[in-house]
Amino acid sequence: KLMKTVLASAVAAVGILAGGAQAADMTIKFSHVVAENTPKGKMARKFEELAEAAVPGLDVQVFPNSQLYDDSRVLEAMLLGDVQIAAPSLSKFQRFTNKLQVFDLPFLFDDMAAVDRFQQSEAGQSLLNSMEDKGLIGLGYLHNGMKQFSANEPILTPEDAAGKKFRIQTSDILAAQFEAVDAIPVKKPFSEVFTLLQTKAIDGAENPWSNLYSKKFFEVQDYVTESNHGVLDYLVVTSASFWNGLEPDVRDKLNKAMNEAIAYGNEQSADLAARDRQAIIDDEGTKVVQMSAEQRQAWVEAEKPVWSEFEDDIGRDLIDAALKANQ
Numbered sequence: 001k002l003m004k005t006v007l008a009s010a011v012a013a014v015g016i017l018a019g020g021a022q023a024a025d026m027t028i029k030f031s032h033v034v035a036e037n038t039p040k041g042k043m044a045r046k047f048e049e050l051a052e053a054a055v056p057g058l059d060v061q062v063f064p065n066s067q068l069y070d071d072s073r074v075l076e077a078m079l080l081g082d083v084q085i086a087a088p089s090l091s092k093f094q095r096f097t098n099k100l101q102v103f104d105l106p107f108l109f110d111d112m113a114a115v116d117r118f119q120q121s122e123a124g125q126s127l128l129n130s131m132e133d134k135g136l137i138g139l140g141y142l143h144n145g146m147k148q149f150s151a152n153e154p155i156l157t158p159e160d161a162a163g164k165k166f167r168i169q170t171s172d173i174l175a176a177q178f179e180a181v182d183a184i185p186v187k188k189p190f191s192e193v194f195t196l197l198q199t200k201a202i203d204g205a206e207n208p209w210s211n212l213y214s215k216k217f218f219e220v221q222d223y224v225t226e227s228n229h230g231v232l233d234y235l236v237v238t239s240a241s242f243w244n245g246l247e248p249d250v251r252d253k254l255n256k257a258m259n260e261a262i263a264y265g266n267e268q269s270a271d272l273a274a275r276d277r278q279a280i281i282d283d284e285g286t287k288v289v290q291m292s293a294e295q296r297q298a299w300v301e302a303e304k305p306v307w308s309e310f311e312d313d314i315g316r317d318l319i320d321a322a323l324k325a326n327q
């Protein structure tokens with residue numbers, strides 16, 4: 001009799017365990033294009049750690065370095081349910097919304113503190129939900145940093161850029177930014193940038209310090225201009241059907257893990273930018289140059305038509321809200 005009872009409770013215990021594991025058995029794929037030692041790379045690993053600790057049976061699989069998808073395909077893959085989390089740069093959502101293009105306007109934000117203030121403002125937060133009708137939910141903003149020009153000659157004035165080919169992300173504003181100074185923008189995936197620069201198929205690019213360093217772009221460019229002319233930040237996204245289909249309790253836990261991971265990534269971003277900037281300055285093969293105040297002003301003037309061209313698409317209110325964050 002005793003034996004029977006022991007056996008019965010053992011079976012019950014196994015049953016509960018198995019049932020519990022089954023309920024939470026789930027894989028989340030997080031696909032991104034940058035290296036591990038970057039704000040996004042670190043944030044993804046932090047999410048993996050926190051989410052797996054919070055949700056028993058959950059397996060978060062992080063795919064860095066465009067291993068799984070590049071940014072031209074990842075959102076489509078997400079809508080098909082092949083990947084659950086991604087964090088493309090804010091420049092890569094043009095097919096889904098015009099609003100996020102506000103972040104691409106050249107010389108809009110004074111610095112990353114202003115970018116952060118705008119993202120946290122009511123206007124900035126409202127953009128997180130701007131693609132829900134297209135099946136995407138924004139879980140939060142993640143920083144990388146301000147962009148710098150690079151080329152094999154110093155880019156100081158708008159004339160220095162004229163006639164040169166620059167790789168850009170898939171954004172019409174970024175194309176207009178280079179066209180405004182008679183340069184030639186070339187839309188290419190991030191995974192091709194190193195080879196394009198190395199083979200001189202293109203002359204230059206624009207990247208934050210973290211990407212310039214972690215992907216070794218600086219090794220195939222003689223000059224980096226500390227231009228801080230725009231921002232490269234990310235929107236962490238998930239698919240609405242995946243996210244809304246989660247059990248509320250699991251969704252809450254994942255949301256909490258994501259918020260913590262983003263806060264961690266954002267904390268790291270300034271340190272990584274400073275560290276990678278210094279490493280590039282210290283590199284013998286690359287010269288880091290500065291624009292004078294007049295040279296910078298010439299750029300600002302040259303880029304004004306880009307603002308007018310995209311004002312209607314983005315909305316004047318949103319541009320003003322972003323500008324307000326500089327104060």
Ligand code: LMR
Pocket residue numbers: 033034088089144169189190211232
């Ligand atoms: C780029 O394509 O240059 C960036 O969006 C890559 C990234 O994710 O930082």
